[in-house]
Amino acid sequence: MIFDVGLGGIYQSTLEGLRSQGIRKELDKNAFLLLMLTELQHQDPLEPLKNKDLIAQLSQLTALEQIMNMSKAVQEFVEAQQMVNPAQLASLIGKYVVMRSNEISVQNGEAESIVFNLDEPAHVVIRIYDENDNLIREEDLGIVEEGMHAWAWDARNDDGIPVPDGIYKYEVVRVDGTNEEEIGGLEGGVVEAVQIKDGKAYVLVNGNLYPIDSIIEISEPREEG
Structure with missing residues:
Protein backbone atom coordinates (compact mmCIF):
# COMPACT_ATOMS: atom_id res chain seq x y z
CA MET A 1 0.00 0.00 0.00
CA MET A 83 12.79 -29.65 22.97
CA VAL A 84 14.70 -32.39 24.76
CA ASN A 85 12.97 -35.78 24.86
CA PRO A 86 14.27 -37.66 27.94
CA ALA A 87 13.00 -41.03 26.65
CA GLN A 88 14.91 -40.68 23.39
CA LEU A 89 18.02 -39.55 25.24
CA ALA A 90 17.88 -42.54 27.59
CA SER A 91 17.77 -44.89 24.60
CA LEU A 92 21.26 -43.68 23.62
CA ILE A 93 22.86 -45.15 26.74
CA GLY A 94 24.90 -48.18 25.79
CA LYS A 95 24.97 -47.27 22.10
CA TYR A 96 28.19 -46.71 20.18
CA VAL A 97 28.27 -43.20 18.75
CA VAL A 98 30.59 -41.30 16.45
CA MET A 99 30.75 -37.53 16.92
CA ARG A 100 32.41 -34.51 15.42
CA SER A 101 35.10 -33.36 17.81
CA ASN A 102 37.92 -30.86 18.15
CA GLU A 103 39.05 -31.74 21.67
CA ILE A 104 41.52 -34.28 22.97
CA SER A 105 42.25 -35.19 26.58
CA VAL A 106 45.50 -36.04 28.29
CA GLN A 107 45.24 -38.24 31.39
CA ASN A 108 48.16 -39.58 33.41
CA GLY A 109 50.51 -38.31 30.73
CA GLU A 110 48.79 -40.22 27.93
CA ALA A 111 46.74 -38.74 25.11
CA GLU A 112 43.94 -40.10 23.01
CA SER A 113 44.40 -40.59 19.29
CA ILE A 114 43.08 -37.99 16.87
CA VAL A 115 40.76 -39.66 14.35
CA PHE A 116 39.78 -38.09 11.05
CA ASN A 117 38.34 -39.12 7.70
CA LEU A 118 39.42 -38.10 4.20
CA ASP A 119 37.22 -38.41 1.13
CA GLU A 120 40.32 -38.17 -1.07
CA PRO A 121 44.12 -38.10 -0.65
CA ALA A 122 45.31 -34.84 0.90
CA HIS A 123 48.22 -33.07 2.55
CA VAL A 124 47.25 -33.04 6.25
CA VAL A 125 48.53 -30.96 9.15
CA ILE A 126 47.40 -31.37 12.77
CA ARG A 127 47.63 -28.49 15.22
CA ILE A 128 47.04 -28.72 18.97
CA TYR A 129 46.26 -25.76 21.24
CA ASP A 130 46.25 -25.30 25.02
CA GLU A 131 43.42 -23.79 27.07
CA ASN A 132 44.64 -20.29 26.17
CA ASP A 133 44.53 -21.10 22.43
CA ASN A 134 48.32 -21.12 22.20
CA LEU A 135 49.70 -23.46 19.52
CA ILE A 136 51.75 -26.08 21.37
CA ARG A 137 52.15 -28.78 18.75
CA GLU A 138 52.07 -28.90 14.97
CA GLU A 139 52.48 -32.15 13.09
CA ASP A 140 52.80 -32.30 9.31
CA LEU A 141 51.57 -35.72 8.21
CA GLY A 142 52.37 -35.13 4.55
CA ILE A 143 50.15 -36.76 1.93
CA VAL A 144 47.56 -39.04 3.56
CA GLU A 145 45.43 -41.50 1.60
CA GLU A 146 41.64 -41.34 1.62
CA GLY A 147 39.77 -43.15 4.38
CA MET A 148 39.70 -43.19 8.18
CA HIS A 149 42.94 -42.43 10.00
CA ALA A 150 44.16 -42.12 13.59
CA TRP A 151 47.18 -40.11 14.68
CA ALA A 152 48.63 -40.97 18.09
CA TRP A 153 49.78 -37.89 19.97
CA ASP A 154 52.61 -38.52 22.43
CA ALA A 155 51.26 -35.79 24.75
CA ARG A 156 54.31 -33.62 24.16
CA ASN A 157 54.69 -30.12 22.76
CA ASP A 158 56.91 -29.05 19.86
CA ASP A 159 59.91 -28.89 22.23
CA GLY A 160 59.40 -32.50 23.29
CA ILE A 161 58.22 -31.52 26.77
CA PRO A 162 55.28 -33.50 28.24
CA VAL A 163 52.13 -31.39 28.59
CA PRO A 164 49.99 -31.32 31.76
CA ASP A 165 46.87 -33.44 31.99
CA GLY A 166 43.76 -31.70 30.73
CA ILE A 167 41.61 -30.97 27.70
CA TYR A 168 43.24 -29.60 24.55
CA LYS A 169 41.75 -28.33 21.32
CA TYR A 170 42.97 -29.47 17.95
CA GLU A 171 42.34 -28.95 14.26
CA VAL A 172 42.91 -31.28 11.35
CA VAL A 173 43.74 -29.20 8.29
CA ARG A 174 43.81 -30.11 4.62
CA VAL A 175 46.57 -28.08 2.92
CA ASP A 176 46.54 -27.28 -0.78
CA GLY A 177 49.32 -24.87 -1.62
CA THR A 178 48.54 -21.69 0.30
CA ASN A 179 44.92 -22.73 0.94
CA GLU A 180 43.83 -24.52 4.09
CA GLU A 181 40.57 -26.27 4.93
CA GLU A 182 39.73 -27.58 8.38
CA ILE A 183 38.45 -31.14 8.16
CA GLY A 184 37.54 -31.70 11.79
CA GLY A 185 38.14 -34.76 13.88
CA LEU A 186 35.98 -37.65 15.03
CA GLU A 187 35.47 -39.25 18.41
CA GLY A 188 33.83 -42.60 19.04
CA GLY A 189 32.75 -44.59 22.05
CA VAL A 190 29.90 -46.04 24.06
CA VAL A 191 27.45 -43.59 25.63
CA GLU A 192 27.86 -43.89 29.39
CA ALA A 193 25.20 -41.35 30.37
CA VAL A 194 23.18 -38.41 29.12
CA GLN A 195 22.96 -35.01 30.78
CA ILE A 196 20.87 -31.89 30.25
CA LYS A 197 22.46 -28.52 30.93
CA ASP A 198 20.67 -25.22 30.31
CA GLY A 199 18.13 -26.98 28.13
CA LYS A 200 20.80 -28.62 25.95
CA ALA A 201 21.50 -32.33 25.83
CA TYR A 202 24.94 -33.91 26.13
CA VAL A 203 26.26 -37.46 26.00
CA LEU A 204 29.06 -38.75 28.22
CA VAL A 205 31.55 -40.71 26.12
CA ASN A 206 35.01 -41.80 27.27
CA GLY A 207 34.58 -39.58 30.32
CA ASN A 208 33.92 -36.43 28.28
CA LEU A 209 30.71 -34.54 27.50
CA TYR A 210 29.71 -33.89 23.89
CA PRO A 211 26.70 -31.96 22.54
CA ILE A 212 24.09 -34.35 21.21
CA ASP A 213 23.96 -32.47 17.91
CA SER A 214 27.60 -33.43 17.29
CA ILE A 215 26.62 -37.10 16.85
CA ILE A 216 26.85 -38.24 13.23
CA GLU A 217 26.42 -42.00 13.68
CA ILE A 218 24.69 -44.32 16.16
CA SER A 219 25.13 -48.09 16.21
CA GLU A 220 25.12 -51.09 18.49
CA PRO A 221 28.44 -51.65 20.28
CA ARG A 222 30.66 -54.33 18.77
CA GLU A 223 30.89 -57.58 20.65
CA GLU A 224 34.40 -58.47 21.70
CA GLY A 225 35.64 -61.97 21.38
Whole structure:
Protein backbone atom coordinates (compact mmCIF):
# COMPACT_ATOMS: atom_id res chain seq x y z
CA MET A 1 0.00 0.00 0.00
CA ILE A 2 1.33 3.44 -0.99
CA PHE A 3 0.70 6.11 1.63
CA ASP A 4 -0.23 9.61 0.47
CA VAL A 5 1.94 12.16 2.27
CA GLY A 6 -0.57 14.88 1.33
CA LEU A 7 -2.82 14.08 4.30
CA GLY A 8 -1.07 16.49 6.63
CA GLY A 9 1.27 13.96 8.23
CA ILE A 10 -1.55 11.67 9.41
CA TYR A 11 0.39 8.49 8.66
CA GLN A 12 3.51 9.88 10.22
CA SER A 13 1.67 10.66 13.46
CA THR A 14 0.04 7.23 13.38
CA LEU A 15 3.38 5.52 12.94
CA GLU A 16 4.91 7.62 15.70
CA GLY A 17 2.07 6.54 17.97
CA LEU A 18 2.76 2.92 17.17
CA ARG A 19 6.46 3.39 17.82
CA SER A 20 5.66 4.83 21.24
CA GLN A 21 4.11 1.46 22.10
CA GLY A 22 7.32 -0.34 21.27
CA ILE A 23 9.83 -0.41 18.43
CA ARG A 24 8.81 -2.68 15.57
CA LYS A 25 10.83 -3.46 12.50
CA GLU A 26 7.73 -4.43 10.52
CA LEU A 27 4.03 -3.56 10.69
CA ASP A 28 1.88 -6.18 12.38
CA LYS A 29 -1.81 -6.84 11.72
CA ASN A 30 -3.07 -4.28 14.26
CA ALA A 31 -0.83 -1.58 12.80
CA PHE A 32 -2.06 -2.40 9.31
CA LEU A 33 -5.71 -2.10 10.41
CA LEU A 34 -5.06 1.16 12.22
CA LEU A 35 -3.42 2.67 9.17
CA MET A 36 -6.26 1.57 6.90
CA LEU A 37 -8.93 2.95 9.27
CA THR A 38 -7.01 6.21 9.48
CA GLU A 39 -7.03 6.41 5.71
CA LEU A 40 -10.80 5.79 5.61
CA GLN A 41 -11.48 8.43 8.26
CA HIS A 42 -9.49 11.08 6.44
CA GLN A 43 -10.41 10.28 2.86
CA ASP A 44 -11.82 13.00 0.65
CA PRO A 45 -15.68 12.74 0.75
CA LEU A 46 -15.76 13.84 -2.88
CA GLU A 47 -13.32 11.06 -3.82
CA PRO A 48 -13.99 8.17 -1.46
CA LEU A 49 -11.86 5.05 -1.50
CA LYS A 50 -12.86 2.95 -4.48
CA ASN A 51 -14.10 -0.59 -3.97
CA LYS A 52 -11.23 -2.08 -5.90
CA ASP A 53 -8.74 -0.15 -3.75
CA LEU A 54 -10.46 -1.31 -0.57
CA ILE A 55 -10.48 -4.90 -1.82
CA ALA A 56 -6.79 -4.61 -2.67
CA GLN A 57 -5.98 -3.38 0.84
CA LEU A 58 -8.11 -6.11 2.44
CA SER A 59 -6.29 -8.65 0.28
CA GLN A 60 -2.99 -7.30 1.59
CA LEU A 61 -4.31 -7.67 5.14
CA THR A 62 -5.34 -11.28 4.46
CA ALA A 63 -1.94 -12.06 2.97
CA LEU A 64 -0.23 -10.42 5.94
CA GLU A 65 -2.25 -12.50 8.39
CA GLN A 66 -1.48 -15.70 6.48
CA ILE A 67 2.24 -14.92 6.51
CA MET A 68 2.13 -14.16 10.24
CA ASN A 69 0.28 -17.42 10.95
CA MET A 70 2.76 -19.34 8.80
CA SER A 71 5.69 -17.70 10.59
CA LYS A 72 4.17 -18.62 13.95
CA ALA A 73 3.67 -22.23 12.82
CA VAL A 74 7.27 -22.48 11.64
CA GLN A 75 8.53 -21.02 14.92
CA GLU A 76 6.45 -23.50 16.93
CA PHE A 77 7.81 -26.35 14.81
CA VAL A 78 11.41 -25.24 15.39
CA GLU A 79 10.83 -24.91 19.13
CA ALA A 80 9.28 -28.38 19.23
CA GLN A 81 12.32 -29.84 17.46
CA GLN A 82 14.62 -28.19 19.98
CA MET A 83 12.79 -29.65 22.97
CA VAL A 84 14.70 -32.39 24.76
CA ASN A 85 12.97 -35.78 24.86
CA PRO A 86 14.27 -37.66 27.94
CA ALA A 87 13.00 -41.03 26.65
CA GLN A 88 14.91 -40.68 23.39
CA LEU A 89 18.02 -39.55 25.24
CA ALA A 90 17.88 -42.54 27.59
CA SER A 91 17.77 -44.89 24.60
CA LEU A 92 21.26 -43.68 23.62
CA ILE A 93 22.86 -45.15 26.74
CA GLY A 94 24.90 -48.18 25.79
CA LYS A 95 24.97 -47.27 22.10
CA TYR A 96 28.19 -46.71 20.18
CA VAL A 97 28.27 -43.20 18.75
CA VAL A 98 30.59 -41.30 16.45
CA MET A 99 30.75 -37.53 16.92
CA ARG A 100 32.41 -34.51 15.42
CA SER A 101 35.10 -33.36 17.81
CA ASN A 102 37.92 -30.86 18.15
CA GLU A 103 39.05 -31.74 21.67
CA ILE A 104 41.52 -34.28 22.97
CA SER A 105 42.25 -35.19 26.58
CA VAL A 106 45.50 -36.04 28.29
CA GLN A 107 45.24 -38.24 31.39
CA ASN A 108 48.16 -39.58 33.41
CA GLY A 109 50.51 -38.31 30.73
CA GLU A 110 48.79 -40.22 27.93
CA ALA A 111 46.74 -38.74 25.11
CA GLU A 112 43.94 -40.10 23.01
CA SER A 113 44.40 -40.59 19.29
CA ILE A 114 43.08 -37.99 16.87
CA VAL A 115 40.76 -39.66 14.35
CA PHE A 116 39.78 -38.09 11.05
CA ASN A 117 38.34 -39.12 7.70
CA LEU A 118 39.42 -38.10 4.20
CA ASP A 119 37.22 -38.41 1.13
CA GLU A 120 40.32 -38.17 -1.07
CA PRO A 121 44.12 -38.10 -0.65
CA ALA A 122 45.31 -34.84 0.90
CA HIS A 123 48.22 -33.07 2.55
CA VAL A 124 47.25 -33.04 6.25
CA VAL A 125 48.53 -30.96 9.15
CA ILE A 126 47.40 -31.37 12.77
CA ARG A 127 47.63 -28.49 15.22
CA ILE A 128 47.04 -28.72 18.97
CA TYR A 129 46.26 -25.76 21.24
CA ASP A 130 46.25 -25.30 25.02
CA GLU A 131 43.42 -23.79 27.07
CA ASN A 132 44.64 -20.29 26.17
CA ASP A 133 44.53 -21.10 22.43
CA ASN A 134 48.32 -21.12 22.20
CA LEU A 135 49.70 -23.46 19.52
CA ILE A 136 51.75 -26.08 21.37
CA ARG A 137 52.15 -28.78 18.75
CA GLU A 138 52.07 -28.90 14.97
CA GLU A 139 52.48 -32.15 13.09
CA ASP A 140 52.80 -32.30 9.31
CA LEU A 141 51.57 -35.72 8.21
CA GLY A 142 52.37 -35.13 4.55
CA ILE A 143 50.15 -36.76 1.93
CA VAL A 144 47.56 -39.04 3.56
CA GLU A 145 45.43 -41.50 1.60
CA GLU A 146 41.64 -41.34 1.62
CA GLY A 147 39.77 -43.15 4.38
CA MET A 148 39.70 -43.19 8.18
CA HIS A 149 42.94 -42.43 10.00
CA ALA A 150 44.16 -42.12 13.59
CA TRP A 151 47.18 -40.11 14.68
CA ALA A 152 48.63 -40.97 18.09
CA TRP A 153 49.78 -37.89 19.97
CA ASP A 154 52.61 -38.52 22.43
CA ALA A 155 51.26 -35.79 24.75
CA ARG A 156 54.31 -33.62 24.16
CA ASN A 157 54.69 -30.12 22.76
CA ASP A 158 56.91 -29.05 19.86
CA ASP A 159 59.91 -28.89 22.23
CA GLY A 160 59.40 -32.50 23.29
CA ILE A 161 58.22 -31.52 26.77
CA PRO A 162 55.28 -33.50 28.24
CA VAL A 163 52.13 -31.39 28.59
CA PRO A 164 49.99 -31.32 31.76
CA ASP A 165 46.87 -33.44 31.99
CA GLY A 166 43.76 -31.70 30.73
CA ILE A 167 41.61 -30.97 27.70
CA TYR A 168 43.24 -29.60 24.55
CA LYS A 169 41.75 -28.33 21.32
CA TYR A 170 42.97 -29.47 17.95
CA GLU A 171 42.34 -28.95 14.26
CA VAL A 172 42.91 -31.28 11.35
CA VAL A 173 43.74 -29.20 8.29
CA ARG A 174 43.81 -30.11 4.62
CA VAL A 175 46.57 -28.08 2.92
CA ASP A 176 46.54 -27.28 -0.78
CA GLY A 177 49.32 -24.87 -1.62
CA THR A 178 48.54 -21.69 0.30
CA ASN A 179 44.92 -22.73 0.94
CA GLU A 180 43.83 -24.52 4.09
CA GLU A 181 40.57 -26.27 4.93
CA GLU A 182 39.73 -27.58 8.38
CA ILE A 183 38.45 -31.14 8.16
CA GLY A 184 37.54 -31.70 11.79
CA GLY A 185 38.14 -34.76 13.88
CA LEU A 186 35.98 -37.65 15.03
CA GLU A 187 35.47 -39.25 18.41
CA GLY A 188 33.83 -42.60 19.04
CA GLY A 189 32.75 -44.59 22.05
CA VAL A 190 29.90 -46.04 24.06
CA VAL A 191 27.45 -43.59 25.63
CA GLU A 192 27.86 -43.89 29.39
CA ALA A 193 25.20 -41.35 30.37
CA VAL A 194 23.18 -38.41 29.12
CA GLN A 195 22.96 -35.01 30.78
CA ILE A 196 20.87 -31.89 30.25
CA LYS A 197 22.46 -28.52 30.93
CA ASP A 198 20.67 -25.22 30.31
CA GLY A 199 18.13 -26.98 28.13
CA LYS A 200 20.80 -28.62 25.95
CA ALA A 201 21.50 -32.33 25.83
CA TYR A 202 24.94 -33.91 26.13
CA VAL A 203 26.26 -37.46 26.00
CA LEU A 204 29.06 -38.75 28.22
CA VAL A 205 31.55 -40.71 26.12
CA ASN A 206 35.01 -41.80 27.27
CA GLY A 207 34.58 -39.58 30.32
CA ASN A 208 33.92 -36.43 28.28
CA LEU A 209 30.71 -34.54 27.50
CA TYR A 210 29.71 -33.89 23.89
CA PRO A 211 26.70 -31.96 22.54
CA ILE A 212 24.09 -34.35 21.21
CA ASP A 213 23.96 -32.47 17.91
CA SER A 214 27.60 -33.43 17.29
CA ILE A 215 26.62 -37.10 16.85
CA ILE A 216 26.85 -38.24 13.23
CA GLU A 217 26.42 -42.00 13.68
CA ILE A 218 24.69 -44.32 16.16
CA SER A 219 25.13 -48.09 16.21
CA GLU A 220 25.12 -51.09 18.49
CA PRO A 221 28.44 -51.65 20.28
CA ARG A 222 30.66 -54.33 18.77
CA GLU A 223 30.89 -57.58 20.65
CA GLU A 224 34.40 -58.47 21.70
CA GLY A 225 35.64 -61.97 21.38
